Amino acid sequence: MYLPNMISGKWTGTMNLTEPQAGSDLAAIRTRAEPQADGTYRIFGQKIFITYGEHDMAENIVHLVLARLPDAPEGVKGISLFVVPKYLVNADGSLGSRNDAYCVSIEHKMGIHASPTAVMAFGDDGGAVGTLVGRANEGLKYMFVMMNAARYAVGLEGLALSERAYQQALAYARERVQGRAIEGSAAAVAIVNHPDIRRMLMTMKAQIEAMRALSYSVAAAHDAANRHPDPEAKKRNQAFVDLMIPVVKGWLTETGNEVAYLGVQIHGGMGFLEETGAAQHMRDARITTIYEGTTGIQANDLIGRKLAREGGATLKAVVGLMQQTLAEVRRQEGAEFKAMGAALEKGIAAVTEAGTYIATQYGADVRAVAVGAVPFLKLMGIVSGGWMLARAALVAHGKIAAGDADPYFPAKIATARFYADHLLAQAPGLAQVVVHGGASALAVPEEMLG
Ligand SMILES: Cc1cc2nc3c(=O)[nH]c(=O)nc-3n(C[C@H](O)[C@H](O)[C@H](O)COP(=O)(O)OP(=O)(O)OC[C@H]3O[C@@H](n4cnc5c(N)ncnc54)[C@H](O)[C@@H]3O)c2cc1C
Numbered sequence: 001m002y003l004p005n006m007i008s009g010k011w012t013g014t015m016n017l018t019e020p021q022a023g024s025d026l027a028a029i030r031t032r033a034e035p036q037a038d039g040t041y042r043i044f045g046q047k048i049f050i051t052y053g054e055h056d057m058a059e060n061i062v063h064l065v066l067a068r069l070p071d072a073p074e075g076v077k078g079i080s081l082f083v084v085p086k087y088l089v090n091a092d093g094s095l096g097s098r099n100d101a102y103c104v105s106i107e108h109k110m111g112i113h114a115s116p117t118a119v120m121a122f123g124d125d126g127g128a129v130g131t132l133v134g135r136a137n138e139g140l141k142y143m144f145v146m147m148n149a150a151r152y153a154v155g156l157e158g159l160a161l162s163e164r165a166y167q168q169a170l171a172y173a174r175e176r177v178q179g180r181a182i183e184g185s186a187a188a189v190a191i192v193n194h195p196d197i198r199r200m201l202m203t204m205k206a207q208i209e210a211m212r213a214l215s216y217s218v219a220a221a222h223d224a225a226n227r228h229p230d231p232e233a234k235k236r237n238q239a240f241v242d243l244m245i246p247v248v249k250g251w252l253t254e255t256g257n258e259v260a261y262l263g264v265q266i267h268g269g270m271g272f273l274e275e276t277g278a279a280q281h282m283r284d285a286r287i288t289t290i291y292e293g294t295t296g297i298q299a300n301d302l303i304g305r306k307l308a309r310e311g312g313a314t315l316k317a318v319v320g321l322m323q324q325t326l327a328e329v330r331r332q333e334g335a336e337f338k339a340m341g342a343a344l345e346k347g348i349a350a351v352t353e354a355g356t357y358i359a360t361q362y363g364a365d366v367r368a369v370a371v372g373a374v375p376f377l378k379l380m381g382i383v384s385g386g387w388m389l390a391r392a393a394l395v396a397h398g399k400i401a402a403g404d405a406d407p408y409f410p411a412k413i414a415t416a417r418f419y420a421d422h423l424l425a426q427a428p429g430l431a432q433v434v435v436h437g438g439a440s441a442l443a444v445p446e447e448m449l450g
Contacts, residue, residue: 001089002062012058015146016047016065016084016120024297026140027075031067031122033082033130042127043067043084043101046120049291053118054086054103061086063101064146065122065130066139073137081139082130084122100128111283147292148245152218154292155248158256158285159211165263165281166204172267172276173197191266199422200262206419207259209412210385211252213392218244239314243306244384250298250374251381253288260285299373302380307355308362308369315355322348322387329390332397336417340390343420343427347383350431354379357435368438375437379430386424389416 005011022028031045043065047053054061063084072078088096105119122128134142173192181189191197218241225238260281264271271278289295307315326348329341354376362369393416396409 372434
């Protein structure tokens, strides 16, 4: 009844999870669903922050709403999923009466102004008609099917914003003439010639290429997890996807913010003005580390459910793959591969040290370990990115050796080397924070925080 119109874009959909008291913690959801004699339910409650909760760009809006049945157990085990359309749908597929699901306010936000964010009231006028999806009390499990896809997609939002910010900053850096070259020049030069601008552009470019390669690898593993003929390969790929979803979501969005920040910096004062558009990327990027689960929530998922619960088994397997790439890098000659190999080796050692600490100490001192959750997520992102770029550099090297003269390939190797020198270099420091930073973050008593 709903899917063909939603897939064609005739109708749009929403996900209604968040309530004023239930943000990161969905166990606190209070929206009620009361069973009716005809098999439908009446939904009562308020949802906040609902993306595209109301608009007039489609003839119907299909809300997927999390709510509790009267006899539901406490916590996340008592949450069910309901379809609550804006207009009820008749048996023949035509639109019926207006449902009791209304937008009561649209939020004013710092970014993503093209995306309306609605406060939704369900059931103020007798109850919104809803239909149960699947089985009672399994709603969060179903919602997670969508949320895992959405988490990956929000990671891509970080990447996409980064790419736009980079293209704009690069164009501006080529155009803006300011100052002479630091080594001396007859005339003023375009700012792209200044070493600090070049460093910022390369930081943007290298991170974008690393993020893109990682997201493609996770997408390919997702396909293999669903379609591979060998059940063992399916399992292995699914484990990789499960481990990496919080990294793709958390690291690509945190890095997206850094890239958008550099984009503004490259524009100088013009970056602070709205008319250049550089500031918009920074404002738009800011939400990506918050919705679909904050970076803190992604990081807790990574260290708890994805790492400690299985004793670090998948991480060990991933480290094994990284080591295979490292061995291949080591077999190549030249300064680029030497630098890449040294940095990747330290990066792998940092992931191993921090991962082992988390897997072994999670049970004993979870508060101290959790202080390092976000630093560990960043460490995983940075080292995975370095691994991906090393793989790309190896392919590029093979192409050059086979006589391909496309300048894309030497640029790829140079970018991978830059990443090793400037970004992978952060890995040992992050491992240090994970392993030794827990106690001091918790040492100042709450009343002494200020
Ligand atoms: C523009 C926008 C669009 C949105 N779209 C939707 C939508 O379509 N549907 C929907 O249902 N929701 C939507 N949301 C809601 C969004 O998913 C939540 O804002 C988000 O999950 C965080 O919840 P919260 O705002 O209540 O923050 P809180 O949960 O109060 O978090 C505040 C801070 O505490 C931290 N924190 C909380 N709990 C923990 C913990 N256990 N461990 C460590 N740190 C923790 C967080 O990381 C964060 O830094 C949207 C929000 C915005 C702003």
